[in-house]
Amino acid sequence: xxxxxxxxxxxxxxxxxxxxxxxxxxxxxxxxxxxxxxxxxxxxxxxxxxxxxxxxxxxxxxxxxxxxxxxxxxxxxxxxxxxxxxxxxxxxxxxxxxxxxxxxxxxxxxxxxxxxxxxxxxxxxxxxxxxxxxxxxxxxxxxxxxxxxxxxxxxxxxxxxxxxxxxxxxxxxxxxxxxxxxxxxxxxxxxxxxxxxxxxxxxxxxxxxxxxxxxxxxxxxxxxxxxxxxxxxxxxxxxxxxxxxxxxxxxxxxxxxxxxxxxxxxxxxxxxxxxxxxxxxxxxxxxxxxxxxxxxxxxxxxxxxxxxxxxxxxxxxxxxxxxxxxxxxxxxxxxxxxxxxxxxxxxxxxxxxxxxxxxxxxxxxxxxxxxxxxxxxxxxxxxxxxxxxxxxxxxxxxxxxxxxxxxxxxxxxxxxxxxxxxxxxxxxxxxxxxxxxxxxxxxxxxxxxxxxxxxxxxxxxxxx
Numbered sequence: 093x094x095x096x097x098x099x100x101x102x103x104x105x106x107x108x109x110x111x112x113x114x115x116x117x118x119x120x121x122x123x124x125x126x127x128x129x130x131x132x133x134x135x136x137x138x139x140x141x142x143x144x145x146x147x148x149x150x151x152x153x154x155x156x157x158x159x160x161x162x163x164x165x166x167x168x169x170x171x172x173x174x175x176x177x178x179x180x181x182x183x184x185x186x187x188x189x190x191x192x193x194x195x196x197x198x199x200x201x202x203x204x205x206x207x208x209x210x211x212x213x214x215x216x217x218x219x220x221x222x223x224x225x226x227x228x229x230x231x232x233x234x235x236x237x238x239x240x241x242x243x244x245x246x247x248x249x250x251x252x253x254x255x256x257x258x259x260x261x262x263x264x265x266x267x268x269x270x271x272x273x274x275x276x277x278x279x280x281x282x283x284x285x286x287x288x289x290x291x292x293x294x295x296x297x298x299x300x301x302x303x304x305x306x307x308x309x310x311x312x313x314x315x316x317x318x319x320x321x322x323x324x325x326x327x328x329x330x331x332x333x334x335x336x337x338x339x340x341x342x343x344x345x346x347x348x349x350x351x352x353x354x355x356x357x358x359x360x361x362x363x364x365x366x367x368x369x370x371x372x373x374x375x376x377x378x379x380x381x382x383x384x385x386x387x388x389x390x391x392x393x394x395x396x397x398x399x400x401x402x403x404x405x406x407x408x409x410x411x412x413x414x415x416x417x418x419x420x421x422x423x424x425x426x427x428x429x430x431x432x433x434x435x436x437x438x439x440x441x442x443x444x445x446x447x448x449x450x451x452x453x454x455x456x457x458x459x460x461x462x463x464x465x466x467x468x469x470x471x472x473x474x475x476x477x478x479x480x481x482x483x484x485x486x487x488x489x490x491x492x493x494x495x496x497x498x499x500x501x502x503x504x505x506x507x508x509x510x511x512x513x514x515x516x517x518x519x520x521x522x523x524x525x526x527x528x529x530x531x532x533x534x535x536x537x538x539x540x541x542x543x544x545x546x547x548x549x550x551x552x553x554x555x556x
Contacts, residue, residue, distance in 0.1 A: 124163065125533045126170035136162045160541035167532065167544070168523055172234040174530055181236045186374040188229045189331040192221050195228065197336065206323035221329070241522050242515040247507060255510040256499055264497040270442040272489035273456065274413055274431040276402065279360075279422040279482050280395040282385035287363075290383040294356040294365040297381060301353065301367075308353070308367050311381055317362065318382040319479070326381060332374040341366070345378045360424070361478065387481055392473065395483040399471035403485055406468055413468065413487045422482075432489070440504075442492075452477050456486055463488045523547075 124131040139162035143154055155161055176183075196209075196217060203209040210216055215223060282290075297315070300306045312326035320326075330337060330345055341364055344357040348368035356363045362384035369377040402420055405411045411419075417431035432441045433453065448457050452474060459469055469486040476482045495501060527547045534544050 123535045123538060124167060125531065126167055127174045127530050129170045129174070131163065131166050131170070135166055139163075139165060157541070160538070160544070163534070163538050164541060164543045167534070167547070169230065169234045171523060171526060171530060171532075172237040173230045175526060176233040176237040179237070179240075181233060181240070183229060183232050183236060186331060186333045188225060188232065189375055190334040191228050191232060192225065193329065193331055193334050194336055195224075196220060200320070206320055210323075217324070217329075238519065242518055245511065245515045245518050247511045247514055251514070252503070252507045252510045253499065255513070256497075256506050261496075266496055267492070267494065267502070268444050269494050270444055270492045271460070272441045272491075273433045273443065273448075274417065274487040274489060275423075275433065275456075276399070276413070276417050276421050276431055276485045276487070277423045277426070277476065277482050278395045278399055278420065278484070279476075279480060280387045280391040282387050282391060286385040286388070290363045290385045291356045293383050294363055294381060298353055298355075298365055308379060308381075312379055315383070316381045317384045318380070321382075325379065327369065327377065327379045330376050330378060332376075341380075345376060345380075348376075348378075360422075361480075384480075392481065392483065396471045396473075399483055399485055403468050403470065406485075406487075413485075413489075431487070441489075450477070451475070459486060460488070465489065465491050 120132050120134045122130050123133050123136065136159065140158055143158055143162065199209050199213075199220075200206050203212055206217065213220065293315075297306075297308075297311045301308050301311070309325055312321060316326050318326055330342065332342075332346060334342075338359040338361065340357060341359045344354045344364070345366050345368070348354060348366065350368050350371055352368050354364070354366040356365060358364075362382050364383075365381045367379045369379055398420075402411070402416050406413055406416055414430045417426050421427075421431055423431065429441075433443055433448075434441065435443045436447060445457055445460065448454060455472070455474060459472075463469065463486070465488055467488050471483050471485060473481065473483050492501065497505070499506065524546070532547060534548060538544055539548060
């Protein structure tokens with residue numbers, strides 16, 4: 093259970109269950125009860141699909157006892173949820189709504205479009221929101237309880253050293269060359285004339301809708317430059333607490349009353365005309381039309397000249413790369429991550445060349461042979477993740493040589509691994525202590541699983 097207890101409680105199953113449901117080959121049945129909560133055979137199938145997907149993506153190997161791990165994971169989550177409910181841990185419906193919208197956007201990105209996601213899952217967006225509300229609420233409660241248990245766990249340098257020295261030398265992991273790469277991104281600004289043209293177009297749409305010369309939805313379908321407009325007609329459900337939307341867009345949307353339209357509103361993506369369809373507490377349904385001002389060659393050249401000056405200041409020592417990112421970068425997360433690219437599997441700043449496979453980062457690979465640690469490229473034109481034309485400086489902070497793990501070069505990794513194992517021990521002890529306080533029944537076919545046999549034995553003793 094080690095891998096699961098550390099990494100999976102925060103988002104266990106979620107929408108993956110929807111995909112597995114479409115492929116299940118067996119009749120559903122109850123295989124376990126934890127308190128008043130039931131576990132279905134299809135829940136186990138869904139967890140197995142999730143594990144198989146992680147294995148395919150190289151995040152971890154599919155364990156030989158995958159079925160046992162799957163049901164143990166689910167039982168452990170149910171225990172955490174039940175205890176969170178006992179302790180009245182605060183999870184609001186607004187938080188749940190925000191997580192649902194984040195997961196739906198994640199699924200859309202994974203499958204390429206909302207239309208493809210609906211085709212694969214067999215559910216509309218609205219059906220997904222309602223069908224998986226309880227599962228997402230439970231995952232959030234489980235994570236809150238897990239955090240309460242393990243957040244106080246710490247490790248000392250001595251514990252880290254002892255953990256490392258217990259590993260046989262021939263079993264120490266070997267690391268390929270890793271890099272720390274940063275980027276300072278500037279989005280070319282459209283000219284006043286192009287901005288005005290976009291605003292005028294939206295004002296024209298607004299005027300025609302107000303005069304009943306056309307329908308808002310028609311203009312959205314025909315003219316909006318939102319890539320998702322073909323799937324959703326420009327309609328979105330927003331939650332006030334969701335931080336993943338552009339702040340200016342959110343503020344403009346939530347100021348509207350039902351039936352009202354905004355004035356043209358500028359966001360990081362262009363200009364929007366927003367219509368309020370429905371309000372329901374912290375949730376609103378809106379429809380929008382996006383017009384992106386055209387960026388001309390002269391605008392791109394202005395961005396290049398700006399970055400040339402910034403690069404010269406970095407090279408001369410007048411500014412560090414991090415300081416320049418904080419001051420000039422147009423990336424929303426740059427002030428939090430210093431412009432450094434993140435490893436998609438670990439969240440660290442150390443990445444391998446084969447992880448630079450996103451369309452927006454592939455061209456960086458071509459630069460690495462000639463770039464030395466501490467070096468900064470000349471301004472480079474590229475298309476970002478939203479398909480916007482942008483210009484960036486690429487900075488190579490460090491490059492490690494291939495090596496066997498050691499305390500000097502890999503202390504932070506070893507420290508994190510030591511902490512994770514100590515957290516697993518604390519969490520497993522908590523489960524062993526808590527399970528007797530809950531009713532747990534498991535069908536005979538799963539009772540041979542290692543942890544389940546311990547839990548059910550403990551439960552039987554407690555019942556006497």
